[in-house]
Amino acid sequence: MAAPTIDVVGIGNAIVDVQTRTDEALLVDQGLVKGTMALVDAPRAEALYALMGSAAETSGGSVANSIAGLASLGGKAAFIGKVSDDELGEIFAHDLRAMGVRYETPPMQGGPRTGRCLIMVTPDAQRTMNTFLGASVEFEPRDIDRDLIEGAHLTYLEGYLFDRPTAKAAFRAAAEIAHRAGRKLALSLSDPFCVERHRADFRDLVHRHIDVLFANEIEICSLFETKEFDQAMGAVRGECEIAVLTRSAKGSVIVTPGETVSVAPEKVRAVVDTTGAGDLYASGFLYGLTHGSPLATCGRLGSLCAAEIIAHFGARPETSLKQLAAKAGLV
Amino acid sequence: MAAPTIDVVGIGNAIVDVQTRTDEALLVDQGLVKGTMALVDAPRAEALYALMGSAAETSGGSVANSIAGLASLGGKAAFIGKVSDDELGEIFAHDLRAMGVRYETPPMQGGPRTGRCLIMVTPDAQRTMNTFLGASVEFEPRDIDRDLIEGAHLTYLEGYLFDRPTAKAAFRAAAEIAHRAGRKLALSLSDPFCVERHRADFRDLVHRHIDVLFANEIEICSLFETKEFDQAMGAVRGECEIAVLTRSAKGSVIVTPGETVSVAPEKVRAVVDTTGAGDLYASGFLYGLTHGSPLATCGRLGSLCAAEIIAHFGARPETSLKQLAAKAGLV
Numbered sequence: 001m002a003a004p005t006i007d008v009v010g011i012g013n014a015i016v017d018v019q020t021r022t023d024e025a026l027l028v029d030q031g032l033v034k035g036t037m038a039l040v041d042a043p044r045a046e047a048l049y050a051l052m053g054s055a056a057e058t059s060g061g062s063v064a065n066s067i068a069g070l071a072s073l074g075g076k077a078a079f080i081g082k083v084s085d086d087e088l089g090e091i092f093a094h095d096l097r098a099m100g101v102r103y104e105t106p107p108m109q110g111g112p113r114t115g116r117c118l119i120m121v122t123p124d125a126q127r128t129m130n131t132f133l134g135a136s137v138e139f140e141p142r143d144i145d146r147d148l149i150e151g152a153h154l155t156y157l158e159g160y161l162f163d164r165p166t167a168k169a170a171f172r173a174a175a176e177i178a179h180r181a182g183r184k185l186a187l188s189l190s191d192p193f194c195v196e197r198h199r200a201d202f203r204d205l206v207h208r209h210i211d212v213l214f215a216n217e218i219e220i221c222s223l224f225e226t227k228e229f230d231q232a233m234g235a236v237r238g239e240c241e242i243a244v245l246t247r248s249a250k251g252s253v254i255v256t257p258g259e260t261v262s263v264a265p266e267k268v269r270a271v272v273d274t275t276g277a278g279d280l281y282a283s284g285f286l287y288g289l290t291h292g293s294p295l296a297t298c299g300r301l302g303s304l305c306a307a308e309i310i311a312h313f314g315a316r317p318e319t320s321l322k323q324l325a326a327k328a329g330l331v
Numbered sequence: 332m333a334a335p336t337i338d339v340v341g342i343g344n345a346i347v348d349v350q351t352r353t354d355e356a357l358l359v360d361q362g363l364v365k366g367t368m369a370l371v372d373a374p375r376a377e378a379l380y381a382l383m384g385s386a387a388e389t390s391g392g393s394v395a396n397s398i399a400g401l402a403s404l405g406g407k408a409a410f411i412g413k414v415s416d417d418e419l420g421e422i423f424a425h426d427l428r429a430m431g432v433r434y435e436t437p438p439m440q441g442g443p444r445t446g447r448c449l450i451m452v453t454p455d456a457q458r459t460m461n462t463f464l465g466a467s468v469e470f471e472p473r474d475i476d477r478d479l480i481e482g483a484h485l486t487y488l489e490g491y492l493f494d495r496p497t498a499k500a501a502f503r504a505a506a507e508i509a510h511r512a513g514r515k516l517a518l519s520l521s522d523p524f525c526v527e528r529h530r531a532d533f534r535d536l537v538h539r540h541i542d543v544l545f546a547n548e549i550e551i552c553s554l555f556e557t558k559e560f561d562q563a564m565g566a567v568r569g570e571c572e573i574a575v576l577t578r579s580a581k582g583s584v585i586v587t588p589g590e591t592v593s594v595a596p597e598k599v600r601a602v603v604d605t606t607g608a609g610d611l612y613a614s615g616f617l618y619g620l621t622h623g624s625p626l627a628t629c630g631r632l633g634s635l636c637a638a639e640i641i642a643h644f645g646a647r648p649e650t651s652l653k654q655l656a657a658k659a660g661l662v
Contacts, residue, residue: 050425054399055389055429056387057422086418087417087418087419094383094385095385098351098386314387
């Protein structure tokens with residue numbers, strides 16, 4: 001097998017974020033759980049949008065954000081995910097390509113519109129998300145680009161995508177292609193409700209196929225049905241080569257069969273909006289991992305990228321992460 | 332004639348801003364004049380977009396921004412302008428209505444797409460704009476809502492809209508309706524190139540119809556073909572009831588037949604992006620004017636609103652201008 005030509009190819013939902021500041025009252029009125037993501041259908045998305053203030057539209061999607069961040073670090077990145085043949089789809093494709101990401105999934109003709117995520121940011125900088133998956137759910141095995149996966153050092157799968165049977169099948173197809181080619185496979189658990197909905201499938205997927213697992217504290221506890229982080233840490237150890245567990249202001253912990261590496265969070269002057277913190281942590285970590293950095297450096301790169309993203313509105317980097325990382329002596 | 336039910340109705344281009352940070356090199360390469368607005372056709376807009384980095388989409392349009400700001404101050408505001416029946420059109424309408432603005436112009440079916448303005452913000456916080464007018468240019472006399480104009484204290488016209496004959500006709504129709512109803516008419520000169528293209532028409536319009544004229548230093552000098560601001564000030568005095576001349580960091584000057592009022596600029600910690608500074612100055616000024624404030628207070632309200640907008644990315648207010656104005660003791 002030839003050397004990889006791409007560092008990371010991401011497979012995930014292709015989503016445009018529709019983001020506004022809001023007060024707590026709207027969340028309470030609408031029965032929304034702060035800090036989480038809920039899936040909504042088109043009528044509910046429209047009703048919520050009508051209640052939201054003036055918004056900013058920026059490209060999003062969890063793994064797509066990670067891939068954009070990886071490109072900003074100077075990594076060779078590609079993305080596979082489905083938009084519709086509409087204006088938000090054009091915006092999504094433009095923004096990825098403008099970061100230097102290879103993105104060639106053909107947009108869907110007709111069918112549902114490009115997916116969007118209604119993001120409400122409360123004064124405490126927390127984000128609450130309602131996602132209309134739109135064209136994203138039409139993602140299916142034939143959208144998997146075999147050459148791309150075979151040519152990538154690592155394939156990164158988004159847990160959110162796991163919500164539909166055809167997407168699950170596409171997921172498994174990608175996993176097989178990657179492993180047959182001797183490549184690595186990473187997964188993000190994405191969201192606690194997502195883990196609850198698919199716990200057994202995720203446990204099986206992690207055990208059989210995943211080399212690198214990303215989860216936050218709540219997600220990993222949900223996966224192993226425990227309330228104790230230490231228990232979850234013990235449970236995940238050995239289930240995959242590397243488990244990367246993020247803990248917001250407490251930093252992160254990297255767990256391997258033989259090692260536990262604690263990483264301090266990067267200091268941030270003022271947290272403006274936590275949207276994308278986990279996504280950008282993954283950017284930094286995966287850049288380090290695919291460039292031979294020690295695990296502690298991978299973690300610090302993750303913290304650095306997460307700190308950039310939470311210091312401003314939106315989930316795509318506003319400054320060159322490559323320059324930031326160089327300044328911090330991490331690359 | 333009954334008392335007005337609306338403070339200000341704006342008539343302007345309905346535009347979505349596509350905004351990104353860029354370096355000076357792109358402007359030089361593309362022959363763009365920093366700080367100005369150029370009109371571009373669809374192919375040129377696409378070519379420029381392809382060269383731009385990852386962008387944020389937010390509702391824009393010069394007078395639409397002013398109207399959004401007026402609503403944020405607590406004013407009763409309406410807008411007339413043309414979008415297409417597409418996703419950017421939906422975004423534009425949503426964002427205005429979310430601010431409490433009455434917006435009922437029917438979107439165009441088929442025809443050109445919703446207009447967009449490609450905005451490049453350089454490290455010096457200056458913005459350079461390339462506008463594809465799209466559906467905006469289809470604005471015509473029958474889009475003028477007679478009842479709305481008759482019921483508004485003041486109608487505010489956007490100079491940018493003056494670029495097409497049908498829009499010019501709509502403009503004149505609005506002017507006549509407003510004056511017959513005993514209402515006031517305001518105009519923004521919008522851009523130096525816009526003034527150059529339509530100097531004679533603008534001079535005639537100001538002389539015959541306009542009560543309140545907004546212009547920056549370069550625009551007013553261009554209108555009267557002089558290089559000296561003092562000469563331009565002398566030339567405009569008496570041409571309309573009130574001329575409001577903005578001078579960036581030098582503040583603004585309000586010129587009436589019998590008075591000259593100088594207004595200091597509001598202090599801003601860090602200027603992030605000057606997009607919308609003039610538009611939001613007009614929000615504050617017109618709020619004051621339609622609520623009986625003295626001219627000096629109108630000017631200070633203008634400076635306050637402009638200061639809010641240049642302290643962040645984008646041309647729509649991120650905080651309640653009403654609260655800001657109350658805190659400053661101006662309302």
